[in-house]
Amino acid sequence: MHPSTDPIDPQNQEVYALWDRLAEFSVGDSDAALTHLLASLGTMLSARNVLWGVLVRLPSPKRADPLLGWRPRLVRVLDPIPAVAASVQKQYDKLWSDNVDLSQILSMSGDEPFRVRLLFETLPPEWFEGEHYRRHYLDVGFADSISVRIALNDDLRIRLFVFRDAQAPRFTAQDGQRLGFVMRALRWFHRQQLLSHGLLIANAALTPAERRVLLALLDGRTEKEIAQTLGQSPNTTHFHVKSIYAKFGVRNRAALTALWLGKLR
Numbered sequence: 499m500h501p502s503t504d505p506i507d508p509q510n511q512e513v514y515a516l517w518d519r520l521a522e523f524s525v526g527d528s529d530a531a532l533t534h535l536l537a538s539l540g541t542m543l544s545a546r547n548v549l550w551g552v553l554v555r556l557p558s559p560k561r562a563d564p565l566l567g568w569r570p571r572l573v574r575v576l577d578p579i580p581a582v583a584a585s586v587q588k589q590y591d592k593l594w595s596d597n598v599d600l601s602q603i604l605s606m607s608g609d610e611p612f613r614v615r616l617l618f619e620t621l622p623p624e625w626f627e628g629e630h631y632r633r634h635y636l637d638v639g640f641a642d643s644i645s646v647r648i649a650l651n652d653d654l655r656i657r658l659f660v661f662r663d664a665q666a667p668r669f670t671a672q673d674g675q676r677l678g679f680v681m682r683a684l685r686w687f688h689r690q691q692l693l694s695h696g697l698l699i700a701n702a703a704l705t706p707a708e709r710r711v712l713l714a715l716l717d718g719r720t721e722k723e724i725a726q727t728l729g730q731s732p733n734t735t736h737f738h739v740k741s742i743y744a745k746f747g748v749r750n751r752a753a754l755t756a757l758w759l760g761k762l763r
Contacts, residue, residue: 512542513680520687525758526717528694535687536576539660539680543673546640546663548576549586552697553606555653564598568606568655571703572695581638589634599630605657611649614678616669617642636664644669646681648688654698656688693757702745711738715751716758 516538523531536548552572570590575582593602601621625631635641641664648656689698696704704712714724725735748754
Protein backbone atom coordinates (compact mmCIF):
# COMPACT_ATOMS: atom_id res chain seq x y z
CA MET A 499 0.00 0.00 0.00
CA HIS A 500 1.24 3.50 -0.86
CA PRO A 501 2.42 5.39 2.27
CA SER A 502 0.07 8.31 1.56
CA THR A 503 -2.95 6.01 1.84
CA ASP A 504 -1.70 3.66 4.55
CA PRO A 505 -3.81 4.35 7.68
CA ILE A 506 -1.04 3.20 10.02
CA ASP A 507 1.68 5.29 8.37
CA PRO A 508 3.18 7.64 11.03
CA GLN A 509 2.78 10.65 8.76
CA ASN A 510 -0.90 9.91 8.35
CA GLN A 511 -1.28 9.55 12.09
CA GLU A 512 0.14 13.07 12.43
CA VAL A 513 -2.47 14.34 9.99
CA TYR A 514 -5.31 12.57 11.81
CA ALA A 515 -4.11 14.07 15.09
CA LEU A 516 -4.19 17.54 13.51
CA TRP A 517 -7.74 17.05 12.25
CA ASP A 518 -8.85 15.86 15.68
CA ARG A 519 -7.19 18.81 17.40
CA LEU A 520 -8.80 21.34 15.08
CA ALA A 521 -12.21 19.82 15.81
CA GLU A 522 -11.61 20.35 19.54
CA PHE A 523 -11.25 24.14 19.30
CA SER A 524 -14.35 26.05 20.26
CA VAL A 525 -15.83 28.43 17.72
CA GLY A 526 -14.75 31.32 19.92
CA ASP A 527 -11.14 30.22 19.48
CA SER A 528 -11.20 30.29 15.68
CA ASP A 529 -8.12 32.51 15.47
CA ALA A 530 -6.14 30.15 17.69
CA ALA A 531 -7.35 27.22 15.60
CA LEU A 532 -6.11 28.86 12.40
CA THR A 533 -2.72 29.57 13.99
CA HIS A 534 -2.50 25.94 15.08
CA LEU A 535 -3.23 24.75 11.55
CA LEU A 536 -0.60 27.00 9.99
CA ALA A 537 2.01 26.09 12.59
CA SER A 538 1.31 22.38 12.15
CA LEU A 539 1.63 22.61 8.38
CA GLY A 540 4.90 24.47 8.79
CA THR A 541 6.27 21.69 10.98
CA MET A 542 4.99 18.87 8.79
CA LEU A 543 6.55 20.31 5.65
CA SER A 544 9.71 21.83 7.17
CA ALA A 545 8.54 25.24 6.01
CA ARG A 546 9.88 28.73 6.67
CA ASN A 547 6.45 30.35 6.76
CA VAL A 548 2.78 29.77 5.89
CA LEU A 549 0.21 32.20 4.49
CA TRP A 550 -3.58 31.75 4.51
CA GLY A 551 -5.89 34.04 2.60
CA VAL A 552 -9.44 34.55 1.39
CA LEU A 553 -10.29 35.61 -2.16
CA VAL A 554 -13.65 37.06 -3.20
CA ARG A 555 -15.02 37.51 -6.71
CA LEU A 556 -16.05 41.07 -7.53
CA PRO A 557 -19.73 41.34 -8.49
CA SER A 558 -18.91 43.41 -11.60
CA PRO A 559 -15.31 42.85 -12.69
CA LYS A 560 -13.78 45.04 -15.37
CA ARG A 561 -13.65 43.73 -18.91
CA ALA A 562 -10.49 41.77 -19.71
CA ASP A 563 -9.61 41.59 -16.02
CA PRO A 564 -6.54 39.28 -15.89
CA LEU A 565 -7.57 38.15 -12.41
CA LEU A 566 -11.12 37.26 -13.56
CA GLY A 567 -12.67 39.36 -10.81
CA TRP A 568 -10.84 37.66 -7.94
CA ARG A 569 -9.36 39.91 -5.25
CA PRO A 570 -7.92 39.35 -1.74
CA ARG A 571 -10.20 40.04 1.22
CA LEU A 572 -8.35 38.62 4.21
CA VAL A 573 -4.76 37.46 4.79
CA ARG A 574 -3.06 35.78 7.75
CA VAL A 575 0.65 34.94 7.98
CA LEU A 576 2.05 32.48 10.52
CA ASP A 577 5.19 34.52 11.20
CA PRO A 578 4.50 38.10 10.07
CA ILE A 579 8.03 39.46 10.49
CA PRO A 580 8.34 43.02 9.09
CA ALA A 581 9.92 42.04 5.76
CA VAL A 582 7.26 39.39 5.09
CA ALA A 583 4.42 41.64 6.23
CA ALA A 584 5.63 44.40 3.90
CA SER A 585 5.90 41.94 1.00
CA VAL A 586 2.39 40.63 1.61
CA GLN A 587 0.99 44.17 1.75
CA LYS A 588 2.70 45.10 -1.53
CA GLN A 589 1.28 42.03 -3.24
CA TYR A 590 -2.15 42.71 -1.76
CA ASP A 591 -2.06 46.25 -3.15
CA LYS A 592 -0.76 45.06 -6.52
CA LEU A 593 -3.70 42.71 -6.90
CA TRP A 594 -5.96 45.78 -6.84
CA SER A 595 -3.88 47.52 -9.53
CA ASP A 596 -3.60 47.06 -13.28
CA ASN A 597 -0.04 45.77 -13.03
CA VAL A 598 -0.27 42.17 -11.86
CA ASP A 599 2.35 39.45 -12.08
CA LEU A 600 2.16 36.24 -14.12
CA SER A 601 2.17 34.19 -10.90
CA GLN A 602 -0.89 36.08 -9.68
CA ILE A 603 -2.71 35.62 -12.98
CA LEU A 604 -2.05 31.87 -13.00
CA SER A 605 -3.12 31.55 -9.37
CA MET A 606 -6.56 32.97 -10.21
CA SER A 607 -7.07 30.98 -13.40
CA GLY A 608 -9.15 27.84 -13.67
CA ASP A 609 -12.33 26.71 -11.97
CA GLU A 610 -11.12 23.59 -10.16
CA PRO A 611 -12.81 23.28 -6.74
CA PHE A 612 -9.53 22.04 -5.26
CA ARG A 613 -6.00 22.52 -6.58
CA VAL A 614 -2.43 22.00 -5.36
CA ARG A 615 0.50 23.51 -7.26
CA LEU A 616 4.27 23.44 -6.83
CA LEU A 617 5.93 26.74 -7.70
CA PHE A 618 8.66 25.27 -9.90
CA GLU A 619 6.14 23.18 -11.84
CA THR A 620 3.76 26.09 -12.41
CA LEU A 621 5.94 28.95 -13.64
CA PRO A 622 8.42 29.12 -16.55
CA PRO A 623 12.18 29.25 -15.86
CA GLU A 624 12.49 32.90 -16.89
CA TRP A 625 10.03 33.94 -14.16
CA PHE A 626 12.60 32.98 -11.54
CA GLU A 627 14.97 35.58 -13.02
CA GLY A 628 12.39 38.35 -12.68
CA GLU A 629 11.59 41.09 -10.19
CA HIS A 630 8.58 39.44 -8.54
CA TYR A 631 10.50 36.31 -7.52
CA ARG A 632 13.42 38.38 -6.26
CA ARG A 633 11.32 40.87 -4.32
CA HIS A 634 8.68 38.57 -2.83
CA TYR A 635 10.70 35.39 -2.44
CA LEU A 636 14.47 35.82 -2.31
CA ASP A 637 14.49 39.22 -0.58
CA VAL A 638 12.32 37.93 2.27
CA GLY A 639 14.12 34.60 2.67
CA PHE A 640 11.93 32.33 0.55
CA ALA A 641 12.96 30.17 -2.38
CA ASP A 642 10.06 27.77 -3.01
CA SER A 643 6.38 27.29 -2.25
CA ILE A 644 3.38 25.01 -2.57
CA SER A 645 -0.03 26.60 -3.02
CA VAL A 646 -3.46 25.16 -2.33
CA ARG A 647 -6.74 26.59 -3.56
CA ILE A 648 -10.11 25.58 -2.13
CA ALA A 649 -13.37 26.89 -3.58
CA LEU A 650 -16.02 27.22 -0.89
CA ASN A 651 -18.56 28.52 -3.39
CA ASP A 652 -18.60 30.35 -6.72
CA ASP A 653 -17.49 33.62 -5.12
CA LEU A 654 -15.19 32.62 -2.26
CA ARG A 655 -11.87 30.78 -2.29
CA ILE A 656 -9.26 29.88 0.29
CA ARG A 657 -5.61 30.23 -0.73
CA LEU A 658 -2.77 28.70 1.26
CA PHE A 659 0.96 29.07 0.58
CA VAL A 660 3.70 27.08 2.33
CA PHE A 661 7.20 28.52 1.86
CA ARG A 662 10.71 27.09 2.16
CA ASP A 663 14.03 28.95 2.16
CA ALA A 664 17.03 28.39 -0.09
CA GLN A 665 18.75 26.13 2.45
CA ALA A 666 15.90 23.60 2.31
CA PRO A 667 15.32 21.19 -0.58
CA ARG A 668 12.65 22.05 -3.09
CA PHE A 669 9.15 20.79 -2.47
CA THR A 670 8.42 17.48 -4.15
CA ALA A 671 5.28 15.99 -5.64
CA GLN A 672 4.99 13.91 -2.46
CA ASP A 673 5.02 17.11 -0.37
CA GLY A 674 2.22 18.43 -2.53
CA GLN A 675 0.22 15.24 -2.11
CA ARG A 676 0.61 15.38 1.64
CA LEU A 677 -0.48 19.00 1.87
CA GLY A 678 -3.42 18.23 -0.38
CA PHE A 679 -4.35 15.28 1.84
CA VAL A 680 -4.42 17.53 4.90
CA MET A 681 -6.35 20.36 3.30
CA ARG A 682 -8.88 18.37 1.31
CA ALA A 683 -10.67 17.29 4.49
CA LEU A 684 -10.84 20.80 6.00
CA ARG A 685 -13.57 22.55 4.02
CA TRP A 686 -15.66 22.54 7.22
CA PHE A 687 -12.82 24.30 9.04
CA HIS A 688 -12.47 27.02 6.43
CA ARG A 689 -16.21 27.46 6.31
CA GLN A 690 -16.16 28.18 10.06
CA GLN A 691 -13.26 30.58 9.62
CA LEU A 692 -15.17 32.57 7.01
CA LEU A 693 -18.35 32.52 9.05
CA SER A 694 -16.43 33.98 11.99
CA HIS A 695 -15.54 36.96 9.78
CA GLY A 696 -19.00 37.29 8.27
CA LEU A 697 -17.62 36.45 4.83
CA LEU A 698 -19.71 33.41 3.96
CA ILE A 699 -23.32 34.18 4.81
CA ALA A 700 -23.50 37.65 6.36
CA ASN A 701 -24.94 40.43 4.22
CA ALA A 702 -21.89 42.54 5.11
CA ALA A 703 -18.53 41.76 6.66
CA LEU A 704 -18.35 42.10 10.43
CA THR A 705 -16.56 44.99 12.07
CA PRO A 706 -13.73 44.05 14.49
CA ALA A 707 -15.98 44.90 17.44
CA GLU A 708 -18.83 42.78 16.08
CA ARG A 709 -16.48 39.86 15.49
CA ARG A 710 -15.34 39.91 19.13
CA VAL A 711 -18.95 39.84 20.26
CA LEU A 712 -19.84 37.11 17.75
CA LEU A 713 -17.10 34.76 18.96
CA ALA A 714 -18.15 35.30 22.56
CA LEU A 715 -21.79 34.59 21.66
CA LEU A 716 -20.81 31.34 20.02
CA ASP A 717 -18.82 30.41 23.10
CA GLY A 718 -22.10 30.54 25.06
CA ARG A 719 -21.52 33.75 27.00
CA THR A 720 -24.41 35.98 27.99
CA GLU A 721 -24.57 39.57 26.82
CA LYS A 722 -23.73 40.73 30.35
CA GLU A 723 -20.65 38.48 30.44
CA ILE A 724 -19.58 39.70 27.01
CA ALA A 725 -19.90 43.33 28.07
CA GLN A 726 -17.76 42.69 31.15
CA THR A 727 -15.13 40.74 29.23
CA LEU A 728 -14.84 43.33 26.46
CA GLY A 729 -15.05 46.32 28.80
CA GLN A 730 -18.09 47.87 27.18
CA SER A 731 -21.58 48.81 28.28
CA PRO A 732 -24.45 46.30 28.06
CA ASN A 733 -26.19 48.66 25.63
CA THR A 734 -23.18 48.64 23.30
CA THR A 735 -23.01 44.86 23.46
CA HIS A 736 -26.73 44.54 22.72
CA PHE A 737 -26.36 46.91 19.77
CA HIS A 738 -23.59 44.70 18.34
CA VAL A 739 -25.65 41.54 18.90
CA LYS A 740 -28.60 43.01 17.00
CA SER A 741 -26.32 44.09 14.17
CA ILE A 742 -24.77 40.59 13.99
CA TYR A 743 -28.19 38.94 13.83
CA ALA A 744 -29.25 41.33 11.07
CA LYS A 745 -26.12 40.69 9.02
CA PHE A 746 -26.55 36.93 9.24
CA GLY A 747 -30.29 37.10 8.66
CA VAL A 748 -31.21 35.34 11.92
CA ARG A 749 -33.33 36.30 14.91
CA ASN A 750 -31.65 34.60 17.83
CA ARG A 751 -28.54 32.84 19.09
CA ALA A 752 -29.89 29.37 18.31
CA ALA A 753 -30.30 30.22 14.63
CA LEU A 754 -26.87 31.86 14.60
CA THR A 755 -25.29 28.74 16.09
CA ALA A 756 -27.07 26.59 13.52
CA LEU A 757 -25.05 28.28 10.79
CA TRP A 758 -21.90 26.80 12.29
CA LEU A 759 -23.52 23.38 12.39
CA GLY A 760 -24.44 23.62 8.73
CA LYS A 761 -28.16 23.46 9.42
CA LEU A 762 -29.04 26.70 7.63
CA ARG A 763 -28.20 27.68 4.08
